[in-house]
Amino acid sequence: MRIAVDISLYPLDADYVPPIREFIDRIAAHPGLALEYNALSTQVSGDVDAVFAALRAEIGRTFEGPQRAVFVMKMLGGGEPPPAGSAPV
DSSP, X not given: OEEEEEEEEEESSSOOHHHHHHHHHHHHTSTTOEEEEOSSOXXXXXXXXXXXXXXXXXXXXXXXXXXXXXXXXXXXXXXXXOOTTSOOO
């Protein structure tokens, strides 16, 4: 099953841009995921197991860091993988 997650990270620090960029770079390094970006959030899509594994790992790394942060997520689930060559979810 494929899912799409719209995720926003709000570091509770005046220097908030570097932690956001680092989180996005870490998520993007996970294989099998498609990412889209806009000014407010990042959309991560792919197989449910791959998406949740990446989120679990990278949200955990963020929370293990010295700064506090808030994540806001919306999830859309269901559907079969798209045909080869088509756009991700």
